[in-house]
Structures are given as structure tokens and as C-alpha cells.
Amino acid sequence: MTEGDVDLFVIGAGSGGVRAARIAAGYGARVMIAEEYRVGGTCVIRGCVPKKLLVYASRFSHDFEDAVGFGWTVAGAKFDWPTLIRNKDKEIARLEAAYHATLHRAGVEIVESRAVIEDPHTVRILKTGARIRAGTILVATGGHPVKPDMPGAEFVITSNEAFQLPRLPRHIVIQGAGYIAVEFACIFHGLGAQVTLVHRGPEILRGFDDDARHHLRAEMVSRGIKVVLGETIASIRKNGQQLEATLSSGEKHTADAIMSAVGRAPNTKDIGLEAAGVKLNADGAVAVDEFSKSSVDSIYAIGDVTNRIALTPVAIREGHAFADTVFGKKPSRADHDYVPSAVFAEPELATVGLSEAKARERGFDLDIYRTGFRPLKATLSGRATSIMMKLVVDRATHRVLGVHIVGEGAAEMIQMAAIAVKMGARKADFDATVALHPTASEELVTLHNKVSG
Numbered sequence: 001m002t003e004g005d006v007d008l009f010v011i012g013a014g015s016g017g018v019r020a021a022r023i024a025a026g027y028g029a030r031v032m033i034a035e036e037y038r039v040g041g042t043c044v045i046r047g048c049v050p051k052k053l054l055v056y057a058s059r060f061s062h063d064f065e066d067a068v069g070f071g072w073t074v075a076g077a078k079f080d081w082p083t084l085i086r087n088k089d090k091e092i093a094r095l096e097a098a099y100h101a102t103l104h105r106a107g108v109e110i111v112e113s114r115a116v117i118e119d120p121h122t123v124r125i126l127k128t129g130a131r132i133r134a135g136t137i138l139v140a141t142g143g144h145p146v147k148p149d150m151p152g153a154e155f156v157i158t159s160n161e162a163f164q165l166p167r168l169p170r171h172i173v174i175q176g177a178g179y180i181a182v183e184f185a186c187i188f189h190g191l192g193a194q195v196t197l198v199h200r201g202p203e204i205l206r207g208f209d210d211d212a213r214h215h216l217r218a219e220m221v222s223r224g225i226k227v228v229l230g231e232t233i234a235s236i237r238k239n240g241q242q243l244e245a246t247l248s249s250g251e252k253h254t255a256d257a258i259m260s261a262v263g264r265a266p267n268t269k270d271i272g273l274e275a276a277g278v279k280l281n282a283d284g285a286v287a288v289d290e291f292s293k294s295s296v297d298s299i300y301a302i303g304d305v306t307n308r309i310a311l312t313p314v315a316i317r318e319g320h321a322f323a324d325t326v327f328g329k330k331p332s333r334a335d336h337d338y339v340p341s342a343v344f345a346e347p348e349l350a351t352v353g354l355s356e357a358k359a360r361e362r363g364f365d366l367d368i369y370r371t372g373f374r375p376l377k378a379t380l381s382g383r384a385t386s387i388m389m390k391l392v393v394d395r396a397t398h399r400v401l402g403v404h405i406v407g408e409g410a411a412e413m414i415q416m417a418a419i420a421v422k423m424g425a426r427k428a429d430f431d432a433t434v435a436l437h438p439t440a441s442e443e444l445v446t447l448h449n450k451v452s453g
């Protein structure tokens, strides 16, 4: 290699790229990482982290309402959007600096520029025009929100802009019913906006367990979110300061903002992948093997750009496994089984393992255990809410194949339940565990209500 060469060039300093760069450098590799926007990537800058901060902010309104039954008078509570956004931005800047520091400490050189692949061992840095020769190239460019194709699409915001709105909309229409649409519907509603969610399908959150989907929608509706199913937004027009969305039924909705959350697409355009011979899947994602290697031996890809499971902890695992494999001489695969996930709605929906429908599709004969109960807190708060828990159990082996929870604290509960499920716990193992009283999660180990099987 010549001077200026590196062992690893990482394109994209999101969670996965940063982990791969740091671990590879720890193995002694000379590593350079390019980032065209901000170090930290989607999760840190305009995804999971700021989203969760907004979720926290949005929940205070429910807490204030619930507090009354416990004897509190919360008078004069007011919400200020610019304060929230300013404080959120400060925290994101702190995290971004921490990511920079981590990379510097690991000896990774950061290049603040877009980078494109010229051939299987060459990357060009657009800002300077420099060409870097690299033993291995890692594509960790993530994804971007898909913009809908409709008249007036230019008026639509995506999650990127939702984090930076100058003011809180009084009424927002949100299109889609995946993670992002549902989470933002609950965030904006909790902060005081009137929210209308428009979804083309018959139920929100396709792919999740059906009981959990129905339960969460009912909870959202009971809190005051309007959910319109079986419709799309046909067009949008500007009407003074307001926007008017016309739905496929002809129904019109006036709003201050219209947000689209109809999925994310991998960032594979204009980075030289095709020219280098890297094969893409039909969905435009980089096609990779179980070691995250692309169709070109020296080019790997991890995270959302591969469209396997678009979750930060998965991208981090893929980045780590890549570095172990290529630079640590320890062939490692990221495990994509039993990955827990949560929709940070109000209330939360969290899940690990198979939905009932997916398990049946795979041919399992099932025992289904399900409960719905009023949480203790609701007895005094008076809130009309219930928690739904469900275990999907393989009748032949009694293994718990899936756990699904909708209710306050569901995400925290599922992370723990996921350990048991991942270890192959049987229903009897859940039953043998003594309940911790009084909690909501104790219902998971006292679930005797077999509803089908």
C-alpha cells in the first residue's frame, strides 16, 4: 500500500459504522470514516434518541391528568415547544461530540465529507477530491425517509423535519402506521396537538401481533387520536397558512402540518456501488452474506443500508461482527433471531419473537395465553386503560416463541423477557418464577388464561 492508504474505509458514521471503525482500530487497523452530515447517524441525530426525548416530553400531559386522582392539583402547566427542541438539540450536540471523542481515542480518522466508491479498493472524498486506497470498504450509509408520490407532496414533512419544526402544530395529519407514524402520532398528541392518523391498511402496525395491534389502536383512540383506516392521502394543497389533505374517500382534513412516515429506503444511490460491481437487492439495499460481505470481496455493508432488520442495536452487532471477522480473525455473524423491539407509543407496544400469525404460518401448533387487566395505577387515576400481555407457546415443546405486551413500561419488560425467550425458556420456566408483587410484569409469570390452542 502507498502513503495515505488505510486498512478500512467506513462510509457513514452512524451507530453501526462507528462501532465497526472503533473495533477494527482496536485490532490495529488503520481506519478512516467519512460522514457527510453529523457523526452519530440517524439514531443519535434524528431518530431513536431525540424521538425518546420527545416521547418523555409528551407523557407529562398524561401524568398531569393521572395525578389528580392521587390528590394532586397541577395548575397552570404549560408546554413550550422551542424549549424542548433547544434542550433536545443541546443533548444531541453533546452526544455527537462524545462520538467524535470515541473515534479520536480509538485512533480513527474522521473525514467530514461525502465519500464515493471508485473501485473495489478506492474511495474518493468529495470535499477534497482525495482518493484513498483501502484494503476493505464498509458501507454503513443507513437509510432515508421515503417521500410519497402525490400532488402536493412538496408540503409533506418527514421525521427528519418533525424534529426541527419551528412550532408545535395545532393539528397534524400523519400518513402511515408503522413505527414512526404511530410514535409521532402519540408524541404530537401528548404535547397537545390534534392528531389524525391515515393508514391504507385495515389495522395499524402490520407485522406485529394482531391482538397487540388492535389493543394499541383502541388505546390511542380512547386517548383522542383519530385513526382513519383503509384510506390514503390522495392530494395536498396549501390554503393560506393551512394545508388541506384530501383522502382517497374525498374526505378533507385541514392541518398545520402533514407528516408522511411511509417507510425508509436504503442510501445506496450515487455512492459508486454499481460501478464497483456491488449487487443490490430488489428493494435497493446492498445484498450481503451472513458475514455482511457484498458481492465484491473487499466491500462489506451493515445496518439499514442492507435492509435486514432496521434497528440500531442490530446495526451495532453487525458492525462489531464485521470487525471481528475481518480484522480480529474471529469469524462472527450477527444473530438476527429473537430481536426485541418496541413502538414507543402511548402506551408502549413491545415484542420479542413470533406473532401468533407468524408462528402459525411457520407450522407451529400453538397454545396462546393472553390477559388484559387494569393497571393498579388506573384505579386511582381513573384512566380507562388496560394492559395486554400475550404468550405464544409451541404446544409440542412448550417453548415460549413470542411475548407481546401493550401497556406502560412494555419496552422495559420485553428487554428482560427477551433474555428468557432467547435462552429457549418454556412456559413452565415462566410459571416457576415467583411473581414480584405488585407489578404489571408479574402477570407474565402468572398467566394461566389459555385462550386458544
Ligand code: NDP
Residues within 6 Å of the ligand: 148, 175, 176, 177, 178, 179, 180, 181, 183, 199, 200, 201, 205, 206, 232, 261, 262, 263, 264, 309, 310, 311, 341, 342, 343, 344
Ligand atoms: P414502516 O415500514 O415501519 O411503516 C411504513 C408504513 O407506511 C406502513 O404502515 C405502511 O403500510 C405505510 N406505507 C408504505 N407505503 C405506503 C404508501 N405508498 N402509501 C401509504 N402508506 C404506505 O416504516 P417507518 O417509516 O415507520 O419506519 C422505518 C423503520 O425504521 C422501521 O421499520 C423500523 O425498523 C425503524 N424504526 C424503529 C423504531 C423503534 O425501534 N422504536 C422507531 C422508528 C423507526 P403497510 O403496512 O400497508 O405496508
